[in-house]
Amino acid sequence: GALQSFVVHVPPPACPGDTNGDAEVNGADLSVMLSQFGQLVTPGSGGDLNGDGVVNGADLSVLLSSFGTSC
Numbered sequence: 001g002a003l004q005s006f007v008v009h010v011p012p013p014a015c016p017g018d019t020n021g022d023a024e025v026n027g028a029d030l031s032v033m034l035s036q037f038g039q040l041v042t043p044g045s046g047g048d049l050n051g052d053g054v055v056n057g058a059d060l061s062v063l064l065s066s067f068g069t070s071c
Contacts, residue, residue: 015071017063025066
């Protein structure tokens with residue numbers, strides 16, 4: 001049979017953009033993201049805000065859209 005590839009997506013975090021779990025979306029979260037930018041990570045962890053396992057511009061968009069908010 002043919003091999004099928006798939007991506008496992010995890011649910012979004014309770015606080016979109018909060019990469020460090022402090023319920024605030026701020027520079028500390030951006031720092032986490034930038035330190036992992038371009039890397040493969042466990043889906044939904046650290047700077048991976050959309051659950052696809054890679055930290056990239058899509059995750060940055062999530063962070064920036066919530067920047068300055070509290071959850």
